[in-house]
Amino acid sequence: MIDIxxxxxxxxxxRRALARxxxxxxxxxxxxADEAWRQLTSRVDELRARTKxxxxxxxxxxxxxxxxxxxxxxxxxxxTEADKRRAELLDRVPNPPAPDxxxxxxxxxxxxxxxxxxxxxxxxxxxxxxxxGGFDLERGARLSGSRFAYRRGAIALxxxxxxxxxxxxxxxxxxxxxxxxxLVRAEAMYGTGFLPTDEVNIYRVERDDLYLTGTSEVxxxxxxxxxxxxxxxxxxxxxxxxxxFRREAGAAGRETRGAFRxxxxxxxxxxxxxxxxxxxxxxxxxxxxxEEIVQSLDLAYRVVxxxxxxxGPSAAKKYDxxxxxxxxxxxxxxxxxxxxxxxxxxxxxxxxRREDRSLGLVHTLNGTAMTARVLIALxxxxxxxxxxxxxxxxLADYGAPQTFKYCHQRRTVAP
RNA sequence: GGAGGGAUGGCAGAGCGGACGAAUGCGUCGGUCUUGAAAACCGUUGUGUCCUCACGGGCACCGUGGGUUCGAAUCCCACUCCCUCCGCCA
Numbered sequence: 001m002i003d004i005x006x007x008x009x010x011x012x013x014x015r016r017a018l019a020r021x022x023x024x025x026x027x028x029x030x031x032x033a034d035e036a037w038r039q040l041t042s043r044v045d046e047l048r049a050r051t052k053x054x055x056x057x058x059x060x061x062x063x064x065x066x067x068x069x070x071x072x073x074x075x076x077x078x079x080t081e082a083d084k085r086r087a088e089l090l091d092r093v094p095n096p097p098a099p100d101x102x103x104x105x106x107x108x109x110x111x112x113x114x115x116x117x118x119x120x121x122x123x124x125x126x127x128x129x130x131x132x133g134g135f136d137l138e139r140g141a142r143l144s145g146s147r148f149a150y151r152r153g154a155i156a157l158x159x160x161x162x163x164x165x166x167x168x169x170x171x172x173x174x175x176x177x178x179x180x181x182x183l184v185r186a187e188a189m190y191g192t193g194f195l196p197t198d199e200v201n202i203y204r205v206e207r208d209d210l211y212l213t214g215t216s217e218v219x220x221x222x223x224x225x226x227x228x229x230x231x232x233x234x235x236x237x238x239x240x241x242x243x244x245f246r247r248e249a250g251a252a253g254r255e256t257r258g259a260f261r262x263x264x265x266x267x268x269x270x271x272x273x274x275x276x277x278x279x280x281x282x283x284x285x286x287x288x289x290x291e292e293i294v295q296s297l298d299l300a301y302r303v304v305x306x307x308x309x310x311x312g313p314s315a316a317k318k319y320d321x322x323x324x325x326x327x328x329x330x331x332x333x334x335x336x337x338x339x340x341x342x343x344x345x346x347x348x349x350x351x352x353r354r355e356d357r358s359l360g361l362v363h364t365l366n367g368t369a370m371t372a373r374v375l376i377a378l379x380x381x382x383x384x385x386x387x388x389x390x391x392x393x394x395l396a397d398y399g400a401p402q403t404f405k406y407c408h409q410r411r412t413v414a415p
Numbered sequence: 416g417g418a419g420g421g422a423u424g425g426c427a428g429a430g431c432g433g434a435c436g437a438a439u440g441c442g443u444c445g446g447u448c449u450u451g452a453a454a455a456c457c458g459u460u461g462u463g464u465c466c467u468c469a470c471g472g473g474c475a476c477c478g479u480g481g482g483u484u485c486g487a488a489u490c491c492c493a494c495u496c497c498c499u500c501c502g503c504c505a
Binding site for chain 1: 425433444486
């Protein structure tokens with residue numbers, strides 16, 4: 001949610017920023033709805049003030065009060081309507097982009113910030129992760145439909161090692177490990193900005209009116225809902241490991257091969273609550289932790305800053321790390337980190353007490369420490385001529401084999 | 416799944432339908448005392464929203480949503496969550 005006071009005090013400036021996200025008209029509607037709401041509010045307040053009295057009323061007074069009651073009912077009904085319209089708009093207006101975010105509306109408009117490492121040069125024909133083995137997609141599809149994958153054997157161990165490795169890394173940087181619920185109430189989805197805008201991409205369990213989270217960001221942001229944090233204890237940093245569920249509604253037919261885009265994957269997510277002044281600094285810090293992790297796995301990557309119009313509703317600014325995928329011969333997103341400023345904090349009502357006892361909204365930030373996509377980049381990057389894969393030594397401590405090769409045994413016999 | 420009990424300020428915990436935004440304790444912050452601190456004592460201390468340049472004022476908020484009433488923390492209904500017991504299951 002944006003700051004309604006800013007809407008009233010700086011409408012032109014805010015409109016320019018929101019127009020970059022394509023939400024200029026939405027703001028105009030909000031301004032109008034807010035004005036109507038304010039007028040009705042003061043009328044209701046005035047009527048209510050008249051009903052206040054000390055002790056019992058006399059008979060004449062009572063008659064007057066009964067009339068006030070009728071007027072109040074009418075005005076309150078109008079206010080309820082006005083409030084509903086205003087709240088709906090307030091729910092939909094996105095967080096304005098930060099000034100240093102590039103213009104544009106699509107992935108192609110992102111600005112490259114830096115490029116690290118050289119894409120591997122293979123002297124043999126490159127296999128993709130499906131050909132290298134361990135991803136059982138046919139059986140995944142038979143079980144659950146397309147975009148579901150079993151990971152089997154060595155791959156399962158490497159993947160788990162990646163999560164455990166990333167968790168250890170972020171713990172070194174002060175993040176508390178958290179295993180969060182993945183089934184949450186609508187409130188948490190609204191609070192984090194996934195509802196109402198992103199509704200089509202969310203799995204819903206209708207019978208119990210719960211939603212499956214597409215990232216542990218939802219549960220981590222909500223960890224301090226309605227709380228007042230001690231300013232001296234900020235930043236509060238959490239690292240969630242969870243399975244993530246996404247309907248991928250807009251992506252029908254796209255990238256159907258392999259496990260690159262699936263409905264269910266696992267992720268280690270960093271999440272921070274900070275003093276508002278320090279969130280840009282924390283954002284850079286989270287990015288640098290992501291880079292540290294990617295670098296320690298020897299992946300070639302680049303960092304891009306997402307264009308304003310391509311940002312989600314909550315994000316004011318977002319960096320993605322894109323790793324080189326040898327089979328696709330291009331850089332693809334493997335991590336993403338956003339500064340959501342006070343947008344989620346206002347919706348979730350997460351505040352902090354300053355030294356001078358005053359209260360303020362915190363800023364929240366999130367970033368990917370590890371996902372299954374890293375596993376794909378890793379196996380493709382470290383494949384050998386014979387189809388085996390050389391696993392980075394840093395993962396050995398976390399249970400990964402040093403090397404592995406799949407022989408495509410299907411454990412079935414001819415009919 | 417069944418039977419009870421509960422939800423009030425940062426926390427704990429009182430609260431006859433009107434004087435209750437709400438006792439009290441702890442905590443907070445300020446002060447006295449002290450070389451300094453602790454203890455003690457005195458004082459202070461909710462949040463949101465609207466109007467106002469400001470001083471200040473109005474309104475709302477006692478789990479959530481409805482209802483009764485001129486008037487609800489208080490009475491009624493529904494829901495959510497927590498606790499205890501019983502049953503069932505991992």
